[in-house]
Amino acid sequence: MADKPLTSQPEKPPTLERLRAGWEKIASNRKALPIALVVGFLLSFAIPQFELVNPYVQLILMYIGINIILTISLNLVNGYMGEFSVGHAGFMAVGAYISALLTTRVFPLGSGAWLFPLAVIAGGVGAGLVGLVVAVPSFKTRGDYLAIVTLALNMIVKSVIENIEAIGGPRGIPGIDKLTTLPWTFFWTVLAVWVIRNFVYSNFGRGVLSIREDEIASDLMSVNTRQVKLLAFTISSFFAGIAGALFAHVLQFISPRVFDIIKSTDVLIMVYLGGIGSIAGSILGATIYTVLLEVLRPLGMWRMVFMPLVLVLLMIFRPRGIMGLREFRWFIPYRDLFASRLWRQKKEVPDASA
Amino acid sequence: MTYFLQQVLNALQLGSIYALIALGYTMVYGILTMINFAHGDLFMVGAFFCFIAATFLKLPFVPTLLLSMAGVALLGVTIERVAYKPLRQAPRVSAIITALGVGLFLENFTLVFSPYPQHVPTLIENKTWIIGGVAISSLQVIIILLALVLMILLDLIVRRTMVGMAMRAISWDKSIVPLMGVPVNLIISITFAIGTSLGAAAGTMYSLAFPVIDPYMGILVGWKAFISAVVGGIGNIRGAMIGGFILGAVEILVAAFLPSTYRDFVAFALLLVLLIFRPYGILGKPRPQKV
Known part of the structure; x- marks a missing residue:
């Protein structure tokens, strides 16, 4: 009787086992990431060219890219540095307005498509400069008080835009050309992920993590x-500006209302859904949130009731989000992976001798 | 001068509403060190309870107020038990995100049943007295007085009763207080009930003063009340009252003497300047940090 559970234990289905082995092979393959990137880039050209999927799905793909940029840039500040920034839409607004003004008013007619990257970069730089406004108070104020500073910045940006009649005031800027294409979105998304991943795993970026763990201690450890905060805030807001510029040229109409606190909340939700301090988590969080909102569209108004419930349940059963503080192997530099493997082996030694 | 006095009266009215909501934020923060971002939406639910009681049940003012406060208190306690309690040991940010989720849920749930803005009937017959050129409406007087009474009552509860003592003890040191036999869960529930019912009272008053209500009204008012709580020093009850009145005064006076679209801009710029010089708010004290 005693050994009955042992013998009757069902074996794992072979297909599942094979799937898992295949997944393991892909996940541990260091060449898989470059291959996926090349395939993705080619696909981003091929999809609009040959109409592989309908325009609606293409639009969703672009939104996913933009949301990934937003999420990963906010994750740098909220996840890796451990601050609580709640005004990401403010930086987005700066980027969106600068780029939209450039493409609609400044650039000569018809040259928009060629000069579009310039407009996007200008939007990013503008947002990065505004990011300094948050970075400087962050030297002294922290935690919830810094959250208020970012919130106030969001409101101030919105209010300033509403009060400048020359850029449309509360009516916004209509008639922006649809210049954001799938390849551009893919390019900027990859660039944002690449820059932030390299920043976080650089020597300098370890400082960001140390601020999250303990700011005073990391100060004492020289x-x-x-400098670290300044750079992190600037990079974060730079990419928020980039995302804003792309967003403006997908939506083709921007007004201050688009960039209010609700938009910031959306980005926050994507960050904490995916998990803080994780690049794979940011990508997953942004993708899942965007896709889920679209898939649930048939529910109508109940969709917006359902989404927060999912979020609350996820937080209760998985408080750190999907990938919280863990990372998919593709994004971990080889030396770190090697070090952690050594560490694990060392740990196993006493077990073997015992 | 009369214009100025008139605006001061308006500022007191708005400030007392902000202060009441800010109290809810600050009480919950003091006891759980958690920002209850759903509080602004509980304020909105309070306004809707007032609308329901006044329109469908045809109740007069006082029962409406009590019903709204009781209903929201019950809702607040339920939310705490269901959504926040499992997260007490989790990272602080998870609780905050849960609160954001609860807030979104309340907004959109209300939106499903009330897609259009609703008009709240007048419950108090509005008389206007003119004293020295300043028009004082009975509604304003009632709002300001009621808010003051509620605040004094709260201050007495926190400073003079056993429950209040337990609240202060928990916010002082959360780990040692349960060992002294204080029923922590009960005290936290009471805190939520008091805080959210103050928010509901503010919602009722707000919907009487500005009678068009919609499910998203709680967002901006809630954030502003949160700012009031921070200006006063979050976790500090008297600070929240002062912060509420300051924010109300700034908003009304800016709108009175500058173009009204500058209101948010000036209010938040002032907040930024204040936080640079007093990073922990007016009455807040920095907690000592150890490495």
């Missing part, structure tokens, strides 16, 4: 916290 981390230049001011």
